[in-house]
Amino acid sequence: EGVLYRIPKRGTYVSERSVEEMLCTAPIAVAGIGVPSFTNDYAGIIISAFSEMVGKREWYFLDYDGIDSAAERLHGMGALLLLAMAPRPSVVPALEKLAGRGIRVLCTAASLDSKRIHSISVDNRQGILSALNYLSQLGHRRVAFIGTSTESFDTIERLNAFREGCLEFGLDTGAEYAICKDHKLGVQYLVDEAFGEWFGRPGAPTAIISGGNAVSGVILDALSARGISIPQDISVIGFDDSPLFAHLSVPLTVIRQPLAHMGRQAAQILTSPSAAEMPVNLRLPAELVVRMSCTSPRGV
Template sequence: MTASRRRATLATVAASAGVSVATVSKVLNGRSDVSPATRSLVQAVLREHDYVAPAPRREVAGLATVELQFDAHLNAYSTEIVQGAVAAGAEAGVGIVVSIGNGVERTTAWARELVAAGRRALIAVTSQMNAGQPAALARARLPLVLIDPLNLPRTRVTSIGSTNFAGGLAATHHLLSLGHRRIAYVGGPATAGCNQARLHGYRAAMESEGAPVLPGYVRSGHFRYHDGVEGGAAVLDLPRPPTAIFAGSDEMAVGIMEAARARGLRIPEDLSIVGFDDTQIAQVTSPPLTTVRQPLREMGGVALRTALRLAAGEKVDSHHVELATELVVRGSTAPAPPG
């Protein structure tokens, strides 16, 4: 993409199409007083120049909206993020629009649609971003904030997360303090930054205590229940199964509980389990789940306030913010069984 095309204006499009600026404006605004042939010509030139109309100005309080976009179906984790963003939006007089899917296959059209819908900014949660998406949003002058991104594009973007390494360290040290040495990690996508940090925390704690990470003790999935069932089954069926498992999410931890029960194992007498997130799921499992509290509502609120600052043309102090995690001990962990 050349610099001139990135800076395309109404005048540029009008000159290329051989029509007036007023005609281009009529096409953009859906006016009916333009012939079909001229409309088709102008639309083709708009696509050729990758033109994105400037975001509409929102002067009236309550009209501004921010898109909160998830990459998959909503779950307990998503709900916490939404509640935090909605609460912060209510304080700022901004509406939150929740959507699913990140428009990977139609980057430019996706950015245009967000702008046309009057979005002030986009917050993408646990999304896989391709290189073209931040660029398209930047051309549209639509700020982007990522929460727990599965990957970070090469271009600098603003992101919100938690102290995942410290959380992984705390979870594993808790299990080690109970006498466990055969501890497995069943986590999310191997390439996800948040998962890598949790895994590194786990490995650091194991190494500090001289506890080996046995072959097959590290599994990856997608932070979902069925991945917990599958990953839990895989490590529990090893010749030397673990006496404790650190799960990369609460949802995965519940799946591991099911895999354990299917094998006749009692929790926590035979197997201790630690989750990550501290969603409502953690409090209603049987037994209640020991987990690492990730401040999800606060993350949603910080992301919303950061997005609004960027939309207002303000600078942010840091392009990556990490909020503190905290270990919450409940009933799913106990001293290691003998033997």
């Protein structure tokens, strides 16, 4: 019933206190944080909210590219919990292994069917369908989607929801309008390639939905470089919000994730007495935040 933990440079000890007591009172308790990028607004907001709930402690940041060795170090440090943000599918087996060794693991941006790992994600389907419904009501029929990373749980869910929604709302469903791939030269080249195929010929999309923040900024820059005006020439909706988007010359309409709430929920789940029992798979609603980047297409 005791908890095995390690005080750096002092050795390994066994505590008779419960995991919950350790998490709430022990300043030496180690928590792991897995992040996809240190420049990601997504990660910063979740970590901030998570930290407020869990309290100040020693954080150990994992690099997903070396997940196996990082996981071993985390276990050796006596970590009690791990918050893994936006893990790739290839990372999940290592996380399952950690969970099997007694570390409480929760993944964000990943809806997992796991017997060991907790997960919290936004309802990507609901978010995409709300955006498509809004664009459909404005009169759009040719809507495009651009996503990156075929190894992202979120992006794949958004792409599938986009295809489903196009059928549901009677929109054009040409394969050229739904793009999701890992371009070897980066997001800029992916967007330039798509725009080269779409614009300057009949049948170009009248609206674009971005698969995430990494794509939204590139789409806006690429449209500006081509002299394509938002929203007069094309409507744009981004998935994920950023403080910058509300202050652009044309504020961007977005599908917003409740990131702070996600961080607080993650902390509550991981520190709950029932965390070691049945894993929680939680879906949080997305919010369509309408600003000024969408209007009816020309001629409607």
